[in-house]
Amino acid sequence: MSGSPFRLIHGGRSEEPTPGLLVVGAAEVVTMAGGIRAGDRQAEIGRLTAANVGGPDAPDAPVVACWEGRIAAVGPRAALEAALEAEGYPLGRFARLDAGGGTVSPGLVDPHTHLLFAGTREDEWRMRQRGAGYLEILEAGGGILSTVAATRAAAVDDLMVHGRRWLDEMLAHGVTTIEAKSGYGLDLETEIRLIEAAHRLGKEGPIDIVPTYLGAHAVPLDFRSRPDGTEAYVRSVIEDQLPGVAAHGRARFCDVFCEDGVFSADQSRRILEAAAGFGLALRLHADELAPSGGAELAAELGAYSADHLATPSATGIDALARAATAAGDGGRPVVATVLPATTWFLMKDHGAPARTFIDRGIPVALGTDFNPGTSPTASLPLAMTVACLELGMTPDEALAAVTINAAWAIGLEEEVGSLEPGKSADLVIWRVPNSTQIPYWPAADLARTVVKRGRVVLERG
Secondary structure, three states: OOOEEEOOOOOOOOOOOOOOEEEEOOEEOOOOOOOOOOHHHOOOEEHHHOHHOOOOOOOOOOOEEEOOOEEEEEEEEEHHHHHHHHOOOHHHHEEEEEOOOOOEEEEEEEEOOOOOOOOOOOOOHHHHHHHHHHHHHHHHHHHHHHHHHHHHEEEEEEHHHHHHHHHHHHHOOOEEEEEEEOOOOOOOOHHHHHHHHHHHHHHOOEEEEEEEEEEEEEOOHHHHOOHHHHHHHHHHHHHHHHHHHHHOOOEEEEEEOOOOOOOOOOHHHHHHHHHHHHOOOEEEEEOOOOOOHHHHHHHHHOOOOOOOOOOOHHHHHHHHHHHHHOOOOOOOOOEEOHHHHHHHHHOOOOOHHHHHHOOOOOOOEOOOOOEOOOOOOOHHHHHHHHHHOOOOEEEHHHHHOOOOHHHHOOOOOOOOOOOOOOOOEEEEEEEEOOOOOHOOOOOOEEEEEEOOOOEEEEEOO
């Protein structure tokens, strides 16, 4: 990132965070406290403002206190400092971080990325402009398959350099946690290489990475020439790849591209049930190109999230709504993780029905779908902008979708996604006076300071 207008202050995970950090001088603090957002609550972001108490420097202006890498308290400065002192915190050991009249939010969480790959696919742009569809490009050996060929040939060191480059880009946009899928190997050796690289990059930090196994991303060329190629590859995923991935022990989730022309709902079910037997949690690429039964399957199997959902059936939406209702009785909802930058980049005339999901009480998360073919953007704020412009989401709903709901989509809701006592002190200071302006300025570099586990890891100055 030579020449970047910001300073990366990564350090290593071996460094101890500063004992205390007090973020002061904010015009607005968004907490996202109180759990997952769905229905009318999708727009409840826990906004604390300084405007009605005399401004960012007033005694009652909102501040965030962090101690040993965790959120200690959030609230009016004078009362919060008095409470901390009464509880035995040494106020002299809190460094002051001035938000400069900006907005403070939880660190953003990207719940759907394809972080690691080799090569690019800009030529597919021209093919799509001439009318070629996603599956047509795939059948011609392009799309995912061209990236698979390049990734299989890539050295681990090259993949690590690539990963660091794009993680720095994500960090510069306020992202502190991501999910990263494999899926560009389609054989056990390369899939494990990708999962291991994601694990190592997460250990390096500062961005936390949740690795997902996506061996069922496409049918590789060496199986396509066989008359039973798709079914044979499904058996290979279940019998060969999944046991190896489980023994490797790094992947937390298993994902499948459940789509007409790729893997059917029945094939996806078999793969996911086998993955669950190995202790992997479940997620699903569902109904991206056509209603394929993906949303229904995600609800049936209790997946953490159903992703894409650009073309779900009415039955699928009903199934997700029932899962959300059941979650109110102590269950876990299936998060609808929509990827607006993908349908935008593919020049589709519609995206996921996010407004319908919200109206039906289904929690919505947003991800970038960062990948070389259909969404080559690492900017989660840009995905928020597209969600507001093309999916009808409000800025508050979009912010909930990239913080607390995204944390639920990857199973880290107890650790990240909100500014609540005990959670990881991951936060962003934005160079805008209110959070509505984060998606309002498309593609702007608005993250001024990023804090991970109570330590400043990026400063824009």
